[in-house]
Each structure stands twice: as structure tokens, then as C-alpha cells.
Amino acid sequence: MLSSNDAALIADHAFDADLEGWLHPAQQALIIDRGWLRMLAPRAVGGFELPLPEVVRLEESIARVDGSMGWTVTLCAGAGWFGGFLAPRLAREILATPKVCLAGSGAPTGYADREGEGWRIDGLWDYASGAPMATHFTFNAMLRENGQPLLDAAGEPRIQAFVVPAALVEIVPRWRSIGLRATASHAYRVSGKWVHADHGFEIDPARACSDGPLYRFPFLAFAFVTLAANVAGMAHHFVALAEECIGHRRNRFGGQGEPLIEVPAVRAALDGARSALAGVRERFYARLDATWAQVAEGAAVSEEDAAQMQALAMEWVNASRRAVDALYPYCGLYAAREDSPVNRVWRDFHTASQHALLLPFACSGQTATEPL
Structure with missing residues (x-):
């Protein structure tokens, strides 16, 4: 912790x-x-x-x-x-790189053309959080040979992940989101750079080069749990700051102008938000701990277990959305000030929760088809 x-x-x-x-x-x-x-x-x-x-x-x-x-x-x-x-x-x-940091994007918005024992890379990728401190960048690229797409067994274009040193990358500073500003999640470009085939890899437990339990955990479930924990963490912060804001306000419609936080509907909204977040959080970690214990003992994560983990992650995200949206109207104009902590957390939350993986319907068993 x-x-x-x-x-x-x-x-x-x-x-x-x-x-x-x-x-x-x-x-x-x-x-x-x-x-x-x-x-x-x-x-x-x-x-x-x-x-x-x-x-x-x-x-x-x-x-x-x-x-x-x-x-x-x-x-x-x-x-x-x-x-x-x-x-x-x-x-x-x-x-072994000093201050090593890998940043990257999952969207396949570039190409890798086969050339000798490696690939010639061209492309532009968005949203590399931490780009200014990255020593290496990762990305997905569509594979080609002699200008023609390479296809998989289903006849679809083959996509492969790559990692390259930052020396081959040009950062394109165009991160202008309202929130998560300090992540500097800029775009980046690789223009005609050659890398050895070793720089390509597949994110698949069956193809892992390390045999630890971490690398037997399914990628999609891994992504869901880590992103959900971030979004929920921001929501928890917002609820705490919202209570502070509400505590300084008066109910202008009350006969005696009583503190807004003492209005039953407002107190119920606060208590309900906290209770809902705490309840989902407890079940989320219980499932994650149990699933991890199975993997640590050598078992594979079944599709059913992965789906349950994903559903709980999305339940936590959606509970966070409801909590933040329910409390914001009670926070007053102070919460609309760009320099207030509660506004910064509100902006960060609503930016993070826009991640392509976190579409609200994901907890229903469907998954996002847009690239991460």
C-alpha cells in the first residue's frame, strides 16, 4: 500500500x-x-x-x-x-535501462513491413501516458509483406505488438484533454525505422517467455482490473472532496438555512455513494484474490472466471460513475473552478472513465471492439 x-x-x-x-x-x-x-x-x-x-x-x-x-x-x-x-x-x-519506463498504445494504427530478419515500422499512435519519461514505446501494428497485408487463419489482417527504444520515436504533443493532464498522454510517431523480429511479441499466456503466474493471467481481465481500480480510486477521492464541499454550504431553500449536509436527501446521497462503492470494492477484491490464488497454484483462468472478473470491474466503474454524477450537483460553483481540487478530480475521473475498454455495457458480458 x-x-x-x-x-x-x-x-x-x-x-x-x-x-x-x-x-x-x-x-x-x-x-x-x-x-x-x-x-x-x-x-x-x-x-x-x-x-x-x-x-x-x-x-x-x-x-x-x-x-x-x-x-x-x-x-x-x-x-x-x-x-x-x-x-x-x-x-x-x-x-537494465536506467530509469526504465515503457509507454504505448494498443490501437493498431501503424504498419510493420517485413524486411530481412525484421520489420520496417511506420505509424502514428495516440495516448501514450507517461510519454515524456518513456525509454521505450510499445504499439500494435498491422503486418505486411511486399506491400500486401499478412492474414491470419481467419483471413483477417495480422496484428502484432512491438517494443522499440525511444530513440526511434518522435513524440507528437497533442494531449489536450480536460483531465489527466499531468499524464502527458501524447501521440507518437515511428517513421520508417527498422527493428529486429525479436522486438515483436504476442500477448498470450501460451506464448509467454516467463512462467510466473502474472503471465498466465488473461490480458483482457488484467486490463479491466487495473483500469477499474484507477477509476474507482478517483471516485473515492471525489466523494471525500464532495463531502467537504457540501459541508461548507447552506440549504438556501430551507426555512432556517440549515447546513446542506444535514438535508436528508443529501446525506442519503453521500451515504449511498459510499456504501455502493465499498460493497462492490469488497466483492471485486474477493474475486481478484481468489482468481489469483488459483493462478498462483498453477491453474489457468477459465473464460467464466475471466468474465466474472471483468463484470465486477465494470460494476465498480459504473458504481463510481453513479456516485460522482450524483454528488457533483451538490458541490456548488466551487466545484466548477478549474483550480479547485474537487474540479481536478472530477476532470480526471471523467477523462479516465472514457477509456475505450470501459464502455458502460461491458458488464453485460459484451466487450468493446474499439482498440484500447
């Missing part, structure tokens, strides 16, 4: 980071010093390979303090998880 000293440091610099559009140097140093970007990478190649439930709880606790910090750690540490699917020699080389 996050220590009180680390939480204080993160909080102290959150306003300036949001204003500047990138994490404060002290926040960046904390991320590196704590090794948070290595926590999901294989131990054998220089990572920490921590249990997934421990990682998710840490990511949630960071997001409870600052959404941009939590999101950056989660997305960049998640890219470090790809080390379990890379050739060990390359993974070891990457993890």
Missing part, C-alpha cells in the same frame, strides 16, 4: 503537475525510486514480479491521491508487464 509520506508528496505536487501538463519532477523521482514501473516485469530479467492483487491495490491507493499519477503508474507498469512476453535477452536489456 501507499505510505503516508509518499501520499503527501504526491498530493503536494498534484496542482502544479496538472497546471504544467506533466508530473512534477518529485513525483517522477518517486515513481523511479519506488520501482513502481518494474513491479509487473519478470524477476528473472530485472523486474519485481509482484502479485497482481498487491499491484492493483497500490494503483488504486495512488489514484485516490492523484488521478494523473495513478494513471501514469498503472499504464506504464502495465507496459512493463509485457516483459513477460519478450525474448529474455531483449527483456533483460530493456529492464
Whole structure:
């Protein structure tokens, strides 16, 4: 879990980071010093390979303090998880990089043309959270040979993941979202750069190069639980700040102008939001802990278990949406001020919850088809 000293440091610099559009140097140093970007990478190649439930709880606790910090750690540490699917020699080389940080995008908005023992890469990708501190970038690209798409067994274009050093990448600074400003989730371009075939990899438990339980956990379920914990962490922060806002307001429609927080409907909204979030959170972690225990014992995650994990993650996200949207109207114009903490958290929450994976219908058993 996050220590009180680390939480204080993160909080102290959150306003300036949001204003500047990138994490404060002290926040960046904390991320590196704590090794948070290595926590999901294989131990054998220089990572920490921590249990997934421990990682998710840490990511949630960071997001409870600052959404941009939590999101950056989660997305960049998640890219470090790809080390379990890379050739060990390359993974070891990457993890040996000073202040290593992997950033990237899942959308297949580029091409990889076969050339000799490798691929010639061309493309532009969006939303690389943590781009300014990235030492390496990951992305998905459509494969081609002699200008023609390579097809899979179903006749669909083949898509493969790649990792390349930052020296081959041009950052395109166009992150202008209302929230998560300090994640600096800029676009990036690779223009005609060649990489060896070893830089391509598949995110599939059957193709993992490391045999730890982390790399037997299905990617989609992994993505859902880490993103949901961030969104819920931001919602928890918002509820706490909303109560503070409401506590300073008066009910202008009450006969005696009583404190707004004492109005039964308002108190019920606050208590209901907290209760709903706490209830889903408890069931979410119970399921995650149980699923992880099975994987740690050598079992595979069944499709049913993965679907249940995904559904609980989305239930937590949707409960977070309801809590934030229910309480915001009671917070007054102060919550609309761009320089207020409650507004920053509101902006961060509504930006994070727009992630393509977190469409509201996902908890119904359907999944998003838009690239992550």
C-alpha cells in the first residue's frame, strides 16, 4: 500500500503537475525510486514480479491521491508487464535501462513491413501516458509483406505488438484533454525505422517467455482490473472532496438555512455513494484474490472466471460513475473552478472513465471492439 509520506508528496505536487501538463519532477523521482514501473516485469530479467492483487491495490491507493499519477503508474507498469512476453535477452536489456519506463498504445494504427530478419515500422499512435519519461514505446501494428497485408487463419489482417527504444520515436504533443493532464498522454510517431523480429511479441499466456503466474493471467481481465481500480480510486477521492464541499454550504431553500449536509436527501446521497462503492470494492477484491490464488497454484483462468472478473470491474466503474454524477450537483460553483481540487478530480475521473475498454455495457458480458 501507499505510505503516508509518499501520499503527501504526491498530493503536494498534484496542482502544479496538472497546471504544467506533466508530473512534477518529485513525483517522477518517486515513481523511479519506488520501482513502481518494474513491479509487473519478470524477476528473472530485472523486474519485481509482484502479485497482481498487491499491484492493483497500490494503483488504486495512488489514484485516490492523484488521478494523473495513478494513471501514469498503472499504464506504464502495465507496459512493463509485457516483459513477460519478450525474448529474455531483449527483456533483460530493456529492464537494465536506467530509469526504465515503457509507454504505448494498443490501437493498431501503424504498419510493420517485413524486411530481412525484421520489420520496417511506420505509424502514428495516440495516448501514450507517461510519454515524456518513456525509454521505450510499445504499439500494435498491422503486418505486411511486399506491400500486401499478412492474414491470419481467419483471413483477417495480422496484428502484432512491438517494443522499440525511444530513440526511434518522435513524440507528437497533442494531449489536450480536460483531465489527466499531468499524464502527458501524447501521440507518437515511428517513421520508417527498422527493428529486429525479436522486438515483436504476442500477448498470450501460451506464448509467454516467463512462467510466473502474472503471465498466465488473461490480458483482457488484467486490463479491466487495473483500469477499474484507477477509476474507482478517483471516485473515492471525489466523494471525500464532495463531502467537504457540501459541508461548507447552506440549504438556501430551507426555512432556517440549515447546513446542506444535514438535508436528508443529501446525506442519503453521500451515504449511498459510499456504501455502493465499498460493497462492490469488497466483492471485486474477493474475486481478484481468489482468481489469483488459483493462478498462483498453477491453474489457468477459465473464460467464466475471466468474465466474472471483468463484470465486477465494470460494476465498480459504473458504481463510481453513479456516485460522482450524483454528488457533483451538490458541490456548488466551487466545484466548477478549474483550480479547485474537487474540479481536478472530477476532470480526471471523467477523462479516465472514457477509456475505450470501459464502455458502460461491458458488464453485460459484451466487450468493446474499439482498440484500447
